Amino acid sequence: MALQADSPPQSALERQHSLLLLREMLRIRRFEEKCAELYSAGKIRGFVHLYIGEEAVAVGAMQAFDPDDAIVTTYREHGHALVRGVSAPSIMAEMYGKQEGCSRGRGGSMHLFDAATRFYGGNAIVAGGLPLAVGLALADKLQGRLRLTACFFGEGAVAEGEFHESMNLAALWKLPVVFCCENNLYAMGTALKRSESETDLCLKASSYEVPAWPVDGMDVEACEAATRRAATAVRSGGGPCFLEFRTYRFRAHSMYDPELYRDKQEVEEWKKRDPISTFGQRLQQTELLTDEDLKAIEDQVAAEIAKAIEFAEAGTWEPVEDLTRFVHSERK
């Protein structure tokens, strides 16, 4: 079939999409680099867990989800929130603890929530979000809605009972959940091989009859392709899927981590596979990306982050008189 005269050729669409993937990864990287600076400057407090190095997973995976799908994630969730469409200013204001933040300053870095994008948080108990995802999917199934729930968690979660209970329940009831396991090899400081007798995570999921496959978590296109495949399978009503994204966190676990548990050399080796620079190089080699494009993207991202910081700085503190709000609902 001939293309209509005004529709862009396939290669242009591909280029556009590739640039989007690159831009989204850069948004996360630059946003979090700024978060680290602002943390040192005392603007952001509490626990902050950076996603730097793992950007390809959130960016690639999120391409497969529709606006009415639900997202459940963990305390390392700035990236997921940004790609999902939670606004950068509202995330930054949340990190500042301002009432203009996406959780009104009640949650902070670990508890980003946004009803408009069906973003069900930032759960800071490892594996605590998995049962929630099962329940959200159950609600959809019971109400005959054709949508799915995406559940992100780290490989540390597979040691928790909730992982096994949730995997079983989702499979038993054939619920539409895409389980996205971000295997960055360390649960805080505990290496997978030091904590699991069986380190093949897909095997664990498979034992519950959940289709599971590993994905190169440093390759954004691989992440997208695998998640699209999983989402398609899940939407067809066959039950959940499990994806193991093999990735690596370049920064410390949180802001208080001296990183005594891993070799500098290992970190350097993984940095050679930086998902942003490797993807950028690939795009340049295939002439999908020019230096001008890259500069334009960097400028765009920098402007967005500057605006986010401006918004957070200008934000206001919730009056102390409102301290006990949101313990119970205000509507009856």
Add this chain to the structure above:
Amino acid sequence: MAGTKTVRITYREAIRQAIREALQRDPRVFLMGEDVGRYGGCFAVSKGLLDEFGPERIRDTPLSESAFVGAGIGAALGGMRPIVEIMTVNFSLLALDQIMNNAATILHMSGGQFNIPLVIRTTTGAGRQVAAQHSHSLEGWYAHIPGLKILTPATLEDGRGMLWTALQDPDPVLIFEHGGLYNVEGELASDAGAVEIEKAMVRKSGTDVSLITYGGTLGKTLRAAEELAGMGVSAEVLDLRTLRPLDAEAIVDSVTRTHRAVIIDEGWRSGSISAEISARIMENAFYELDSPVARICAAEVPMPYAKHLEDAALPQVATIVETAREMVGERG
């Protein structure tokens, strides 16, 4: 009540009626838990409901308390009105993470965006010679947690009526049914329906001493009040009905009338709801008191199996009578 048509019914049947009515009235309501379907419920509360409503709405779960309670939270977030049955309070400890870290906190952490209209029903209490792991009374312990509502229906009316009101609540409600009550039989108005869930209720008026209790010990306390009446002591019996929010006003009103208070609680004494009630009396009615507040609680021991030891560990009618009698006698 004169002229009101009544039916002879057990507490178990009253609760079953309440569940059936909820399922009939609201298509979003479903019951899930261990053995609620084919088995008919461990205490036969849900017997017959599977045939009437089918396996989607009377949903048997694996023995995965954390996952199915978490799934209840997720389903509530997804627009359903789940009734999750945890077979006994003892097993609720396996779901404590979900109850405390998710059900009780998500509304607040999300800055008021995500409320959780979830009802959890569970059996509580001792007195059936089932030893330490099946005899806990942890309702007072759960009442420590902001964000939850804690109901303790002690009568047929409340067994029949609290569930529907709890289901109308936008936030999580836990209902503790004392295991010793299921076989209690009595007359219930044939048109009995929803009751309010925030007020304590005077079950017997009196002038000399307030006997403050809830749940499984209401029956013993009423019997004690009868015995006391025979001795010329006019005891008022206040049924708290709800442990969170605690109806402090009703407690203070009663103590203001009688100037003496005995608290009867099947929980352990240290750090208990009885301690909380005592503190509220001291804070709000100190100058009304003619005598120090007394507490009759479970002995501080894991519940023993042997009947004579279990009896000795629990509040008994004779102890209530003796304590109140001595307290009133002190007036001279």
